[in-house]
Amino acid sequence: MADGVTGAVADLRQALQARLGGDLVLIGSAEIAAYCRDWHGDVHSAALAVIRPRATSEVQAAVVACRELGIKIVPQGGNTGLALGATPDDPDHQVVITLERMNKIVRIDADDFSAVVEAGCILSEIKDAVAEKGMFFPLALGAQGSCRIGGNVSTNAGGINVLRYGMTRELVLGLEVVLPDGSLFEGLSTLRKDNRGIDLKQIFVGAEGTLGIITKVSVKLTPNPDQVATALLGLSSLDDAVTLFRRARRDCCDLMSAFEFMPPLAFVLAREAIPDLAMPIDGGYPAYVLMEISGSGLVDIDDLMGRFLEGVMEDGLVVDGVIAASVTQARNLWLFREGMNEGQAKRGSHMRTDISVKLSQLADFVRDAEQAVTDALPDCISVSYGHVGDGNVHLNVLPPAGLSADERRARIYAAKNVVNVVVDRYDGSMSAEHGIGRLKRADFEARLPETRRALLTAVKHAIDPSLTMNPGCQLKFSENS
Numbered sequence: 001m002a003d004g005v006t007g008a009v010a011d012l013r014q015a016l017q018a019r020l021g022g023d024l025v026l027i028g029s030a031e032i033a034a035y036c037r038d039w040h041g042d043v044h045s046a047a048l049a050v051i052r053p054r055a056t057s058e059v060q061a062a063v064v065a066c067r068e069l070g071i072k073i074v075p076q077g078g079n080t081g082l083a084l085g086a087t088p089d090d091p092d093h094q095v096v097i098t099l100e101r102m103n104k105i106v107r108i109d110a111d112d113f114s115a116v117v118e119a120g121c122i123l124s125e126i127k128d129a130v131a132e133k134g135m136f137f138p139l140a141l142g143a144q145g146s147c148r149i150g151g152n153v154s155t156n157a158g159g160i161n162v163l164r165y166g167m168t169r170e171l172v173l174g175l176e177v178v179l180p181d182g183s184l185f186e187g188l189s190t191l192r193k194d195n196r197g198i199d200l201k202q203i204f205v206g207a208e209g210t211l212g213i214i215t216k217v218s219v220k221l222t223p224n225p226d227q228v229a230t231a232l233l234g235l236s237s238l239d240d241a242v243t244l245f246r247r248a249r250r251d252c253c254d255l256m257s258a259f260e261f262m263p264p265l266a267f268v269l270a271r272e273a274i275p276d277l278a279m280p281i282d283g284g285y286p287a288y289v290l291m292e293i294s295g296s297g298l299v300d301i302d303d304l305m306g307r308f309l310e311g312v313m314e315d316g317l318v319v320d321g322v323i324a325a326s327v328t329q330a331r332n333l334w335l336f337r338e339g340m341n342e343g344q345a346k347r348g349s350h351m352r353t354d355i356s357v358k359l360s361q362l363a364d365f366v367r368d369a370e371q372a373v374t375d376a377l378p379d380c381i382s383v384s385y386g387h388v389g390d391g392n393v394h395l396n397v398l399p400p401a402g403l404s405a406d407e408r409r410a411r412i413y414a415a416k417n418v419v420n421v422v423v424d425r426y427d428g429s430m431s432a433e434h435g436i437g438r439l440k441r442a443d444f445e446a447r448l449p450e451t452r453r454a455l456l457t458a459v460k461h462a463i464d465p466s467l468t469m470n471p472g473c474q475l476k477f478s479e480n481s
């Protein structure tokens, strides 16, 4: 047996390999290690095995085998999720089923503005493939070179284009899903309008693999926005950023596709990760906005951006700004937004949040939450940034250098509790777009109203009565409740 493992674990591994074949089932601890740690490398786990099906029928066979052997299943896409939904927490009883080999684009239908893809397709590969046909798939996020569309659907991912195109839920036309008994939910329609009863596919969107394994997805496309204007703006405050956002929505006729705010620390963090990044703007303003408007056809996007910025600068809402003159320059501006994540990671483990509050309360929330962190943890640094238009803030807390691992963990735990109290006070959400996974389960459960819990339990028991799918993710269920 691999790694000298004997006993019940070895028996289950052998049974899986006998039923599914050695090519589908990995069991060596070295070969499964990458599937068992989270994206940040903060959490390392293990699994009974990693199963790598190549087709829907093989997913069905794997699910049936696991169920009959009493093995639990953790589905996995690109393993870039930030809520510990895709990594096992009970290695002797759980397998990972990865969709990585199911990565074919089934068809792109430009006339229909739709595409059908296997769930293991990497998001950026879908975007590139549809762009070749003059089309655009709007879902866009920092992990797009690694995350897979089945994972995006399962987390109902958001990203930078939500304000114009909506969350993943709004981009999904249909799904094919292997249910926990191995049967197939065949809902791979590309119809835009279909009101024949309850829209069952939506149950699987955002379910984080707790109700079945998504094997194919049909998605909505739009015409490729061949004109894109990107600007990085310096402002006097976050309040001004919110005012600017409202004005941009009104003045840019909803052609705005991204509106991200960042603190000045973003530049420092980004350059810690990517030292060659040239500063495009003075780094001393209290707040920054990275804004993008885009369109296709007869509109003149550069002219629109130019006139908009002229007006808001005249009014003093924007103090300084730079408009990208080329695709490369636009890419460099985005590198500050993306690089700041990597810069935070380089400073060691830290508290990450994914909060949403009402847009009208965003600036007050950030002020109050950062103040609460400073009062409770004066040696930590708060970094708030995010998707302003969606009221979505990532308020992260970085412990100082030189702490032991235990001291860091204690700071992170304390910071999370401090921020959650402020989120509750604002009636906000502690998971705007990353999901619950295992990371936020306890906080989610603690705030779950009874009726909602009862409905979620009823749905789980109806679809997965043997509690095979992703146990411990989102909620803890037992056979009777």
Ligand SMILES: Cc1cc2nc3c(=O)[nH]c(=O)nc-3n(C[C@H](O)[C@H](O)[C@H](O)COP(=O)(O)OP(=O)(O)OC[C@H]3O[C@@H](n4cnc5c(N)ncnc54)[C@H](O)[C@@H]3O)c2cc1C
Binding pocket: 039, 074, 075, 076, 077, 078, 079, 080, 081, 082, 084, 085, 086, 099, 119, 140, 141, 142, 143, 146, 147, 148, 149, 150, 151, 152, 153, 154, 155, 156, 157, 158, 159, 160, 208, 209, 210, 212, 213, 214, 215, 341, 433, 434, 437, 470, 473
């Ligand atoms: C640098 C970076 C930037 C990010 N930016 C954003 C952002 O802007 N907005 C945002 O919303 N998120 C963001 N994320 C997190 C985001 O949720 C994921 O990147 C992505 O949506 C998850 O896709 P994945 O394929 O990696 O899924 P995984 O991490 O593999 O899985 C995520 C969850 O979905 C389940 N799952 C995966 N595939 C399937 C399937 N086929 N069937 C059923 N269940 C499945 C897993 O069990 C798990 O619960 C970011 C992550 C990183 C690392």
